[in-house]
Amino acid sequence: MPEDFTLTVNGNGHQVRCDPQTPLLYVLRNDLGLVGTRFGCGLGLCGACNVLLDDQPVHSCDTPIATVGAGRVTTVEGLGTVEAPSPLQQSFLEYQAGQCGFCLSGILISATALLRRTPDADEATIRSALDGNLCRCGAHNRIVRAVLAARPGMTMPTETDPGDGPTGDDAP
Amino acid sequence: MNAGAQPDARIAPSPSLVANPRLSTWVSFPVRGYVTVRTGKVELGQGIITALTQIAAAGLSVAPARVRVAAASTQTAPDEGYTAGSLSVQHSGAALSEVCSRVRERCRTAAAAALGVSEADVSLADGIFSAAGAAVSYWDLSTAALLDRDGDPSGSRDDVTTRRADTAVVGVALPRVDLPGKVTGAGCYLGDLVLPGLLHGRMVRPPSRGATLLEAPVAAVEGMDGVHRVIRQQNFLAVVAEREETALLAARALRAGARWREDDTLPDESAVAPFLTAAPAHTETLFEDGKHQALGADTLRVSAVFSRPYLAHASIATSTGLAKADDGVLRVWSSSQGIFHLRAAVSAALHLDPSAVLVQHVESAGCYGHNGADDAAYDAAVLACAVPGRPVRVVWSREDELGWSPLAPAMQVRINAAYDPAAPGTTGTPGAVRDWRHEIWSNGHTSRPGGGVEPALLGLALQRGGAVPPALDPPLARGGGSGRNSVAGYDVGRQVVCSHRLTTMPLRTSAMRALGAHLNVFAIESVLDELAEQSQRDPLEFRLSHLADARGRRVLEVAAERAGWGAPVVEPDVGRGIGYARYKGTGSYCAVVAEVEVTHEVRVRRLGVAVDVGRAINPDGVVNQIEGGAIQSLSWTLKERVRFDRRGVTSDTWETYPIMTFSEVPAVDVAIVASAEAPLGAGEAATGPTAAAIGNALAAAVGVRVRELPLTAEAIIRAISAS
Numbered sequence: 065m066p067e068d069f070t071l072t073v074n075g076n077g078h079q080v081r082c083d084p085q086t087p088l089l090y091v092l093r094n095d096l097g098l099v100g101t102r103f104g105c106g107l108g109l110c111g112a113c114n115v116l117l118d119d120q121p122v123h124s125c126d127t128p129i130a131t132v133g134a135g136r137v138t139t140v141e142g143l144g145t146v147e148a149p150s151p152l153q154q155s156f157l158e159y160q161a162g163q164c165g166f167c168l169s170g171i172l173i174s175a176t177a178l179l180r181r182t183p184d185a186d187e188a189t190i191r192s193a194l195d196g197n198l199c200r201c202g203a204h205n206r207i208v209r210a211v212l213a214a215r216p217g218m219t220m221p222t223e224t225d226p227g228d229g230p231t232g233d234d235a236p
Numbered sequence: 237m238n239a240g241a242q243p244d245a246r247i248a249p250s251p252s253l254v255a256n257p258r259l260s261t262w263v264s265f266p267v268r269g270y271v272t273v274r275t276g277k278v279e280l281g282q283g284i285i286t287a288l289t290q291i292a293a294a295g296l297s298v299a300p301a302r303v304r305v306a307a308a309s310t311q312t313a314p315d316e317g318y319t320a321g322s323l324s325v326q327h328s329g330a331a332l333s334e335v336c337s338r339v340r341e342r343c344r345t346a347a348a349a350a351l352g353v354s355e356a357d358v359s360l361a362d363g364i365f366s367a368a369g370a371a372v373s374y375w376d377l378s379t380a381a382l383l384d385r386d387g388d389p390s391g392s393r394d395d396v397t398t399r400r401a402d403t404a405v406v407g408v409a410l411p412r413v414d415l416p417g418k419v420t421g422a423g424c425y426l427g428d429l430v431l432p433g434l435l436h437g438r439m440v441r442p443p444s445r446g447a448t449l450l451e452a453p454v455a456a457v458e459g460m461d462g463v464h465r466v467i468r469q470q471n472f473l474a475v476v477a478e479r480e481e482t483a484l485l486a487a488r489a490l491r492a493g494a495r496w497r498e499d500d501t502l503p504d505e506s507a508v509a510p511f512l513t514a515a516p517a518h519t520e521t522l523f524e525d526g527k528h529q530a531l532g533a534d535t536l537r538v539s540a541v542f543s544r545p546y547l548a549h550a551s552i553a554t555s556t557g558l559a560k561a562d563d564g565v566l567r568v569w570s571s572s573q574g575i576f577h578l579r580a581a582v583s584a585a586l587h588l589d590p591s592a593v594l595v596q597h598v599e600s601a602g603c604y605g606h607n608g609a610d611d612a613a614y615d616a617a618v619l620a621c622a623v624p625g626r627p628v629r630v631v632w633s634r635e636d637e638l639g640w641s642p643l644a645p646a647m648q649v650r651i652n653a654a655y656d657p658a659a660p661g662t663t664g665t666p667g668a669v670r671d672w673r674h675e676i677w678s679n680g681h682t683s684r685p686g687g688g689v690e691p692a693l694l695g696l697a698l699q700r701g702g703a704v705p706p707a708l709d710p711p712l713a714r715g716g717g718s719g720r721n722s723v724a725g726y727d728v729g730r731q732v733v734c735s736h737r738l739t740t741m742p743l744r745t746s747a748m749r750a751l752g753a754h755l756n757v758f759a760i761e762s763v764l765d766e767l768a769e770q771s772q773r774d775p776l777e778f779r780l781s782h783l784a785d786a787r788g789r790r791v792l793e794v795a796a797e798r799a800g801w802g803a804p805v806v807e808p809d810v811g812r813g814i815g816y817a818r819y820k821g822t823g824s825y826c827a828v829v830a831e832v833e834v835t836h837e838v839r840v841r842r843l844g845v846a847v848d849v850g851r852a853i854n855p856d857g858v859v860n861q862i863e864g865g866a867i868q869s870l871s872w873t874l875k876e877r878v879r880f881d882r883r884g885v886t887s888d889t890w891e892t893y894p895i896m897t898f899s900e901v902p903a904v905d906v907a908i909v910a911s912a913e914a915p916l917g918a919g920e921a922a923t924g925p926t927a928a929a930i931g932n933a934l935a936a937a938v939g940v941r942v943r944e945l946p947l948t949a950e951a952i953i954r955a956i957s958a959s
């Protein structure tokens with residue numbers, strides 16, 4: 065039976081009426097119009113639907129709305145905007161980290177949580193923190209570089225993959 | 237090569253422009269300050285829209301920010317067939333280059349007349365023609381009349397894609413135009429599109445491939461709160477509901493209550509190879525060249541069989557379709573790679589006049605071939621026709637995505653090669669391959685909708701209680717399917733390629749990135765390494781001595797040099813290997829060096845790629861595509877395999893069909909070899925060479941040749957015990 069729920073998403077309070085078992089994902093996308101959180105598997109195995117619940121990344125596809133309670137939900141829309149992107153989002157733009165981009169919302173959420181928890185995370189830590197986020201386009205290394213560069217105090221691009229990037233002066 | 241030279245006069249006419257010659261089809265100036273560009277090619281995550289923006293901006297001499305690339309629709313876009321085969325820059329780019337240059341020159345003539353000066357005195361900057369203190373812009377001219385003309389398909393006198401010394405926009409790393417929205421959660425994908433009154437559809441697929449629906453709890457499910465309709469047509473079963481979560485619950489109830497009759501229809505997964513070689517097939521000689529040679533007494537021979545399993549597209553989004561039937565018009569929104577073909581298939585399947593079906597492309601997650609997008613569009617169309625006036629969105633489950641999308645075919649390749657140590661090589665070094673035979677067993681690599689007599693759509697097959705017709709192969713002249721890259725791009729003396737395309741298709745197959753090139757290049761490059769080893773020659777030197785093409789030699793040399801080729805590998809259980817191919821024999825040149833470490837599993841530590849894509853319209857886009865293609869090929873080559881029992885696909889979650897994770901992805905170094913030649917696509921060039929380099933590195937590390945993909949610990953053990 066549908067029930068009323070109050071939830072806080074990106075700092076705003078919302079009222080929704082739905083079945084208590086409704087995954088948070090569908091409430092965000094269909095009731096609140098926050099479509100940046102993506103559906104990838106519905107089984108907690110790909111990370112496309114990740115959101116922050118308080119400071120913890122969770123799969124919104126297998127989080128029933130009834131379990132959210134007073135938790136503060138942050139979606140990718142809550143991290144920043146095109147006009148005012150978060151430092152991490154800005155870094156993804158600088159490093160052109162993405163191809164189709166479908167995986168990026170969940171990855172930005174996972175990486176935001178990681179950098180809050182471990183601001184000086186090294187490359188291996190970043191990679192393992194993102195192992196629950198699948199990317200099929202092969203944008204992994206760009207994404208890792210973008211996260212490395214977004215660590216607080218980083219001002220210079222970090223070279224982790226030697227020699228990566230075009231070498232236009234390799235004239236035949 | 238001729239860096240900075242004049243545009244290549246041999247550029248073939250763009251088929252896109254031949255089919256759609258009208259300038260106004262491609263370009264218009266509807267809003268002051270902006271140019272609208274229409275293309276039939278679609279964004280698959282590969283960055284094509286950004287590259288085409290650059291070409292249009294250069295051709296028209298406007299800032300890239302003024303260019304708006306309109307989403308492709310059957311109403312407005314030029315029909316450019318499929319977005320496939322790494323041809324978008326070649327076809328759409330060449331067409332746009334020609335069209336935009338011509339538009340610019342026609343407008344310059346009109347501007348000169350308006351300004352009362354000669355054309356030579358008019359200068360153009362960011363869309364404004366000026367002379368002697370006066371100016372007119374594109375937006376002041378009667379462009380509608382000026383553009384009501386045909387372009388010249390035979391190539392432009394002034395091709396911005398190869399012109400070197402002009403512009404600040406072509407050949408530079410313009411940031412992706414779509415990325416800001418994608419990192420901030422904009423609703424840019426098909427599944428994000430919301431139409432008023434939207435209903436949610438969910439499919440209930442049969443429990444196995446040959447299943448027949450006997451009974452379904454239609455009335456009970458239609459009685460559930462919020463359920464709009466249950467649609468049952470033979471084996472096609474679906475539900476439409478007001479809310480998405482209701483559609484999911486209703487689909488679950490429908491699945492739980494349905495009764496099916498099931499049969500074994502699939503081959504034994506542990507015996508795919510014998511199945512492939514024994515199944516009825518269409519046999520064809522794809523290629524034959526060179527004369528029989530007399531071979532010396534010391535001739536070395538290799539005869540080797542290679543295989544790969546079925547592979548899945550495994551997009552991160554699941555297939556999605558959106559449709560609305562209203563006033564005799566069926567509107568479809570789809571991430572299809574071929575909207576015109578989809579329209580043909582949907583209208584034929586639903587007995588509608590094609591003019592009554594409109595297909596609009598909307599992007600979804602990265603698409604690497606013919607996945608379930610077209611099928612999902614048709615599913616949505618069927619449901620929309622059942623609830624006229626209301627739009628219906630269908631989103632496939634992950635299980636259906638991995639279990640019911642078209643798969644990349646399992647393949648087997650046998651190569652017989654003969655090497656005569658006394659024969660002179662291309663470069664004069666003694667020792668050369670003199671005889672080469674390549675034989676392929678595979679299902680066809682394309683069963684796109686609208687291609688054959690019967691529309692190849694999953695939903696239609698289920699409605700008719702049958703199966704999708706077997707996949708075919710495009711001819712080698714158009715890139716081939718099973719035979720893609722089966723012709724060794726080296727001087728190997730007499731060469732024969734033969735294919736056995738199965739005429740039965742137990743598991744539905746179709747096009748996936750690089751088609752047959754993945755296994756063909758793996759096999760060819762493995763045999764070259766085997767011959768090099770037997771003749772005690774260095775694999776790089778061996779290749780170069782069989783390769784006359786300077787561009788091919790160059791990518792091999794650059795990849796080798798950057799990877800420190802030649803320095804001995806001293807660590808135990810570590811190997812280095814090289815792989816090379818020119819994609820399709822006519823596309824980009826790519827060489828890869830892989831460094832592999834074998835512990836309890838195969839780990840790739842590093843990939844070094846060198847690529848010649850002709851002029852790189854957007855070098856960063858090329859690096860991104862090449863790196864992505866290499867990582868995807870690595871994932872296929874090391875770990876992917878579709879699992880099935882005698883009834884259906886069992887690898888239908890990310891746990892049973894794992895792909896490469898962040899921790900497993902190695903460092904990838906990409907070098908673009910500069911070139912002034914006509915631009916070539918980059919998306920598929922790295923696939924074959926990456927697989928080959930890994931296979932060769934593995935053989936170097938363990939001393940045994942593993943010829944079956946994926947290159948798992950079990951495959952290594954099997955190879956060791958067989959050797």
Ligand code: FES
Pocket residue numbers: 102103104105106107108109110111112113114123124125126
């Ligand atoms: S959609 Fe939630 S983890 Fe995949």
Ligand code: FES
Pocket residue numbers: 162163164165166167168198199200201202203281552601602
């Ligand atoms: S960029 Fe396409 S899935 Fe990651």
